[in-house]
Amino acid sequence: MFLQQLVNGLTIGGIYALIAIGYSLVYGILRIVNFAHGDIFMMGSFFGLIISKASGLSFLVVAPIAMACTGMLGMLVERLAYRPLRGADSMSVLICAMGVSTLLANLAQLIFGTQTHLYSVGFQLRHFQFGSVSITNLQFIMVIITVVSLTILLAFVKKTKFGIAMRATSNNLTTAKMMGINTNIVISITFAIGSMLASGAGMMVGMYYDAVFPTMGFSYGIKAFAAAVLGGIGSLPGAMLGGLTIGVVESLGSAYLSSGYRNAFAFGIMIIVLILKPTGIMGKVVREKV
Amino acid sequence: MLEIHELHVKYGVIPALHGISLSVKEGEMVSLIGANGAGKSTTLRAISGIVRPTEGYITLCGQEITSMGAHKIAGLGVAHVPEGRGVFPNLTVMENLSLGAYLRKNKLEIAEDAEWVFEVFPRIYERKKQLAGTLSGGELQMLAIARAMMARPRLLLLDEPSMGLSPILVEEVFRMVCELNHDRGVTILLVEQNARMALTVSDRAYVMETGEIVASGVSQELMQRDEIRRAYLGA
Numbered sequence: 280m281f282l283q284q285l286v287n288g289l290t291i292g293g294i295y296a297l298i299a300i301g302y303s304l305v306y307g308i309l310r311i312v313n314f315a316h317g318d319i320f321m322m323g324s325f326f327g328l329i330i331s332k333a334s335g336l337s338f339l340v341v342a343p344i345a346m347a348c349t350g351m352l353g354m355l356v357e358r359l360a361y362r363p364l365r366g367a368d369s370m371s372v373l374i375c376a377m378g379v380s381t382l383l384a385n386l387a388q389l390i391f392g393t394q395t396h397l398y399s400v401g402f403q404l405r406h407f408q409f410g411s412v413s414i415t416n417l418q419f420i421m422v423i424i425t426v427v428s429l430t431i432l433l434a435f436v437k438k439t440k441f442g443i444a445m446r447a448t449s450n451n452l453t454t455a456k457m458m459g460i461n462t463n464i465v466i467s468i469t470f471a472i473g474s475m476l477a478s479g480a481g482m483m484v485g486m487y488y489d490a491v492f493p494t495m496g497f498s499y500g501i502k503a504f505a506a507a508v509l510g511g512i513g514s515l516p517g518a519m520l521g522g523l524t525i526g527v528v529e530s531l532g533s534a535y536l537s538s539g540y541r542n543a544f545a546f547g548i549m550i551i552v553l554i555l556k557p558t559g560i561m562g563k564v565v566r567e568k569v
Numbered sequence: 570m571l572e573i574h575e576l577h578v579k580y581g582v583i584p585a586l587h588g589i590s591l592s593v594k595e596g597e598m599v600s601l602i603g604a605n606g607a608g609k610s611t612t613l614r615a616i617s618g619i620v621r622p623t624e625g626y627i628t629l630c631g632q633e634i635t636s637m638g639a640h641k642i643a644g645l646g647v648a649h650v651p652e653g654r655g656v657f658p659n660l661t662v663m664e665n666l667s668l669g670a671y672l673r674k675n676k677l678e679i680a681e682d683a684e685w686v687f688e689v690f691p692r693i694y695e696r697k698k699q700l701a702g703t704l705s706g707g708e709l710q711m712l713a714i715a716r717a718m719m720a721r722p723r724l725l726l727l728d729e730p731s732m733g734l735s736p737i738l739v740e741e742v743f744r745m746v747c748e749l750n751h752d753r754g755v756t757i758l759l760v761e762q763n764a765r766m767a768l769t770v771s772d773r774a775y776v777m778e779t780g781e782i783v784a785s786g787v788s789q790e791l792m793q794r795d796e797i798r799r800a801y802l803g804a
Contacts, residue, residue: 443660450657453651454655456643458716459671460640460671
């Protein structure tokens with residue numbers, strides 16, 4: 280049972296990691312917590328479902344389209360909700376983020392209805408038995424997609440010219456402008472990348488549990504936020520590590536202690552981290568700029 | 570090359586510049602001297618588009634840049650070495666340099682300039698793989714200037730290059746600044762609290778006090794004026 284729960288934990292932990300990246304990317308550049316990110320994840324999941332239903336295309340074609348749509352949604356949210364508040368105090372931005380979150384969740388209820396939808400996108404589930412551990416083909420795919428997309432993202436941020444510009448913008452926005460970097464575009468793209476990863480995560484969650492509903496953004500969003508805090512918000516490897524940790528702890532905790540406390544584990548970890556090491560595992564101490 | 574006309578800048582409600590006018594000609598080195606809070610840095614920040622003037626205008630080679638975005642002004646060939654140097658501490662020295670050339674396309678020319686920069690600043694070459702945050706104060710200043718050179722600027726805005734440096738390093742940094750101006754023909758607008766040094770190296774100078782220009786002229790002549798000597802040169 281331990282191995283089985285470990286596998287399940289790593290699978291869902293990868294999902295948390297993909298969502299947590301979005302929090303960390305945005306926080307790294309704008310020092311704001313995008314509380315609407317969980318709802319963007321939810322919208323990304325719905326986009327996949329409705330595009331699949333409407334077009335009847337293979338999900339391999341649908342998924343990138345849904346991710347692109349979600350990326351645009353993320354950019355739209357930044358443009359309309361956050362950019363006008365650039366330089367405003369953090370409380371205003373926080374309230375605005377919660378407003379956007381509520382808006383998206385309610386919009387989804389209005390459009391898709393409040394009920395839970397089956398995630399019928401034509402995926403054939405198969406089970407493989409390895410000793411006592413049962414793994415589905417979907418779990419394999421999820422782990423591979425998670426690992427591949429996170430590797431590509433890290434390489435992109437580390438090696439490419441645009442990646443260096445992203446890190447420079449996150450280091451010091453004003454100086455980045457002086458280098459000729461169009462920081463508004465960098466910020467837009469950052470939101471797009473985070474939203475696309477969240478969309479991928481949303482579609483995989485939809486298939487994994489065969490369910491999507493308009494309010495699911497909240498619990499996933501807040502758990503991924505806990506993962507980002509655990510890893511050290513602003514740090515990409517930290518977000519990955521935090522996501523996997525939360526996934527495994529949640530999975531083992533609900534198996535061995537009580538599944539009723541499933542959600543409590545993530546928040547418990549977050550509270551402990553905030554008390555003992557607020558900068559997280561891989562976070563750096565950020566000095567307040569004078 | 571650079572013309573500033575009746576420029577006003579406010580930080581919130583607090584005025585920082587009360588209508589200053591100045592000009593810098595192609596190939597000149599001009600210094601702005603004055604006490605803390607006189608508005609010297611604000612002037613540079615207005616030129617590079619980091620702060621928005623409330624009145625007045627700035628032109629670069631005849632083109633108005635007053636309300637242009639900072640990244641566009643950088644694209645016109647203005648490189649700003651900000652006060653406190655403004656390098657990116659979490660990026661390597663090499664990455665910092667590459668950002669100086671962010672808007673340039675010709676890889677060959679960029680590589681040539683990198684070689685030249687390393688020749689001028691051998692210390693930077695030794696540290697090229699280190700995070701910039703681990704450099705010493707003098708090295709940071711050299712990196713900031715080196716990075717600006719990677720942009721092949723037409724106009725270099727230098728904000729307090731001597732700040733926090735030992736006298737020997739100050740000499741070294743100013744020797745390099747003069748080389749840039751004489752040998753490479755880079756037009757330089759220099760902000761400096763070390764008025765003696767600034768007046769020695771520059772062609773012309775403007776003296777600022779509380780957001781206004783109170784004196785201007787050829788640097789050598791300014792150095793002879795009694796009121797300047799008393800107020801800024803301690804003589």
